[in-house]
Each structure stands twice: as C-alpha cells, then as structure tokens.
Amino acid sequence: MATNNxxxxxxxGQSIWLDFIDREIIASGKLKKLIDEDGVRGVTxxxxxxxxxxxxxxxxDNDxxxxxxxxxxxxxxxxxLAVKDIQxxxxxxxxxxxxxxxxxxxVSLEVSPFLALDTEGTAKQAELLWKQVDRDNVMIKIPGTQPGLAAIRQSIAKGININVTLLFGLERYEAVTEAYIAGLEDHLAAGHKIAHIASVASFFLSRIDVIVDPLLEAKGEKALVGEVAIASAKKAYEIYKRVFSSERWKKLEAEGAKPQRLLWASTGSKNPAFKDTKYVEALIGPDTVDTVPLETxxxxxxxxxxxxxxEGGLAEATATLAKLKDLGIDLDAITQQLEDEGIEKFNKPFEKLLNAIEDQKNK
Known part of the structure; x- marks a missing residue:
C-alpha cells in the first residue's frame, strides 16, 4: 500500500498542522482520523x-x-466557547x-483581533487565555505587529507558548525571532527552565502573490507571477537558519531551548490558475510547519x-526579490499593507461573530 502523500x-522534517477547528470535526472523529491517517500534528x-x-x-447554541x-x-x-473547543x-x-x-x-488560540495594536492588552489577554485553557500543548496566537513584538517577548518571558501570526515581511520576521530569544533570556534570568517553551512564527504566503502578481503582469513580467511569496519564504528560512545557529542561540540551546520554527500559513492557492497544492509543495523542508486548510x-x-x-533555488529567490526592486515594486510597503488588511480581515468576522452571539442569546 502506497504511503499517504x-x-x-x-x-x-516538516510538520503538517490543520488550519481549521469546529465541534463537528472533533466530535465526529474526523480530526482523530486526520491525526492517525494523514499524520496531522497540530491545529491552528x-x-x-x-x-x-x-x-x-x-x-x-446551548453553550x-x-x-x-x-x-x-x-x-x-x-x-x-473557544476555550472548550481548544481543550x-x-x-x-x-x-x-x-x-x-x-x-x-x-492547538492555537488567538487573542482578540481588536488588540492587534495594543501591547499591554495583548500581553494581558495572552496570559488570561493561557491560564483558562490550562494545557501544556496550547499556543496563544499573537499578531506580529510592531506593538505585538513587546507582547510576544513578555509572554515568552512568562513561559507561555506563542504562535506569532500575521507575518508578511522579512524585517518584521527577524524582529520576531529577536522577541522570542529575548523572552527566553528573560525567563531564564528569572530563574526558570526554558526547555518546555515552544513557539512558531507564522509567515503568510498566498496573500503576497495576490497583491504582487497583478503588478508584475502589468509590467510584462509573467515569469515571476506566483513566485514572490515562495521567494520571500525561502529568504525567511535563510534568516531562521542564521539566527538559530548563532552563538547567542547556542547558549539558550544548551539550556534546552527549542528553536522558534517557521510556520507557512495562507498556503491554499487563491489563484485558480495555480496548482491547488503549489505553496505546500514549494516549501517542504526541515524544522518547519505548514498549516493547511482541510481542502488543501x-x-x-x-x-x-x-x-x-x-532549501533549493535560494539564488533564484534572491534574484526574484532583487528584480522586484528593479521594477519599482516596493515589497516592504506591500507587506505593511497586507498586515493592515490582515488585521481588518480578522476584525470583521470577529464583529460578525459577536453580533451573532448577541442574536443567539436573545432567541
């Protein structure tokens, strides 16, 4: 019998996590089947x-x-409601x-999207949710916004597992690795062990191409369509390998610290012209995670x-990002736009959800 793909x-060396949760998938045994048959190793x-x-x-409804x-x-x-599902x-x-x-x-649970630009509010809610779920294998999701960086460091320093979400740009990703390492150093300096702390940095992919590809097509650069997000991810992995082999890191590693793995998010193809497994296939490699929707x-x-x-095609990835600059496409501005839009993309469904809960309460 052929091995499951x-x-x-x-x-x-890559772990597949499922980017989906609801009560039906848990109660019906579908999630257990995904763990047993497909080797799914986590949930976001x-x-x-x-x-x-x-x-x-x-x-x-009853809850x-x-x-x-x-x-x-x-x-x-x-x-x-969410804490019960996560537990x-x-x-x-x-x-x-x-x-x-x-x-x-x-299993990851995200702080309120309304707190994406609030350092203190994020850190406070991350600690509250960590205590409410009360499970060693939960991760609290914090957006990797500029205000989120300090909240990430503070949370790691309290021994909380953190999934840093909403990352699009390389500079911000490197700042997140700094927040993680500094948080571990803080926890260690306070006299605590650090081997139990886990973290991932969720780098979003297909949304980058959704914005960049039309700009490339307008400039007649069809060969680069669908390549920029993958190139960015390969460069992020290059940063990961550098940061987590440094002398500074080795001191923490000697105390049992685990590297903050890169997690590929938004890996479902949004362009129907692309193969539906394009982003998953392009970024399989050691010590990484890919969180994928059920259909993927x-x-x-x-x-x-x-x-x-x-780990292949790094020179081509470097050339792709350099070519963007030559074409006058500002990837830093685009990744900031994506972060802003990403916050809004979570705010709107959250508002809708709170309104739906209000309606249900009054039935």
Whole structure:
C-alpha cells in the first residue's frame, strides 16, 4: 500500500498542522482520523474560523445560552466557547505532543483581533487565555505587529507558548525571532527552565502573490507571477537558519531551548490558475510547519508531491526579490499593507461573530 502523500511530508522534517477547528470535526472523529491517517500534528484557529464554526451550526447554541448567564460581555462569552473547543482538541493531540518531545501536538488560540495594536492588552489577554485553557500543548496566537513584538517577548518571558501570526515581511520576521530569544533570556534570568517553551512564527504566503502578481503582469513580467511569496519564504528560512545557529542561540540551546520554527500559513492557492497544492509543495523542508486548510489536505492526499524543496533555488529567490526592486515594486510597503488588511480581515468576522452571539442569546 502506497504511503499517504500528506504523511510523506514528515519524512522531510516538516510538520503538517490543520488550519481549521469546529465541534463537528472533533466530535465526529474526523480530526482523530486526520491525526492517525494523514499524520496531522497540530491545529491552528483564528477569529474567521471560529466565526464560521459558530454561525454555521447549532452545535454552540446551548453553550451560548448557558455562558450568557455569567459572561460579562459577548467577547468573554466567545472565549468561553473557544476555550472548550481548544481543550478538547489538545486532548486529541496529547500523544503527538508526548511522542514528538513537545515539538508538535499544539492547538492555537488567538487573542482578540481588536488588540492587534495594543501591547499591554495583548500581553494581558495572552496570559488570561493561557491560564483558562490550562494545557501544556496550547499556543496563544499573537499578531506580529510592531506593538505585538513587546507582547510576544513578555509572554515568552512568562513561559507561555506563542504562535506569532500575521507575518508578511522579512524585517518584521527577524524582529520576531529577536522577541522570542529575548523572552527566553528573560525567563531564564528569572530563574526558570526554558526547555518546555515552544513557539512558531507564522509567515503568510498566498496573500503576497495576490497583491504582487497583478503588478508584475502589468509590467510584462509573467515569469515571476506566483513566485514572490515562495521567494520571500525561502529568504525567511535563510534568516531562521542564521539566527538559530548563532552563538547567542547556542547558549539558550544548551539550556534546552527549542528553536522558534517557521510556520507557512495562507498556503491554499487563491489563484485558480495555480496548482491547488503549489505553496505546500514549494516549501517542504526541515524544522518547519505548514498549516493547511482541510481542502488543501484533501488535495495533497490526492495528488500532492512531497520532496525536499525548501532549501533549493535560494539564488533564484534572491534574484526574484532583487528584480522586484528593479521594477519599482516596493515589497516592504506591500507587506505593511497586507498586515493592515490582515488585521481588518480578522476584525470583521470577529464583529460578525459577536453580533451573532448577541442574536443567539436573545432567541
């Protein structure tokens, strides 16, 4: 019997996490099946995923009515629902967490998107959610915005597992690695052990090409269409390897510290002209994570090709980004635009979700 295509990715040192959660996938056994048959090793969630889960089924109705009796507001009520889902999912990944020596088996829960530009509010809520979920294999998601950097450092310094989300640019990604390392140093300096702390940095891909590709086509550069996000990711991995082999890092590694792995996010193809497994296939390599939507897991299982692709073509990736500059396309400005839009993309479904909870309470 042929090896499952998704499972084959693990042979190259990459972990596949699922970018989806709802009560049905947990209760029906589908998530357990994905763990057992496809080797899925973690779950990520975000406000848009929860909005879809809660508004498109009746699975949450009874809990909404119950939590409405005690919750101070609809946001608190939402997190009551989400924490319950996250706790159930972490139970399913307990064996993965143990068998991987705490490298995988994590389920991520994001702070309120309304806090994306609020350092203090983010750090405070990250600690609150960490305590509420109360599971070793949870990660709290914090956006890698400029104000988010200090919150990331503070949270790591408290021993909290952090998934840094909404990363688009290389400069910001490197600043995130600094926040992680500084947070570990703070935790260690306070007299604590650091071997149990885990973190990933979620680098978003396909959205970059959605913005850049029309600009390239307008300039007649069709050969570069669909290549910029992958080139950026390869350069991010180059930064990862440099940062996590430095003398500074080796001191933490000697204390048991784990590198903050790069996680590829937004890996479903948004351009119908591209192969639906394009972004997954292009970035398979050691010590990384790829979080993929359910439909992309299904597609890769059916016709994906697993190979060690991440570390190849680095010279071409460098040339691609240099060519953008020559063409007058400002990637730094584009990645900042994507970050701003990304915050808005999570704010809107979160507002919709809170309104839906209000409606359900009043039924």
């Amino acid at each position: 998704v499972k084959q990715i693990h042979d190259f 969630s975000n406000p848009a995923i929860f909005e879809k889960a809660i508004t498109s089924s009746a699975d949450y 909404i009515k119950e939590l409405a009796k005690t919750a101070a507001n609809n946001e608190e009520l939402f997190f009551g 159930q999912a972490t139970e399913l990944f307990k064996d993965v967490y143990t068998e991987s020596d705490k490298v995988d088996g994590y 897991v299904d597609a890769f299982r059916d016709h994906g090709v697993a190979a060690n692709t991440l």
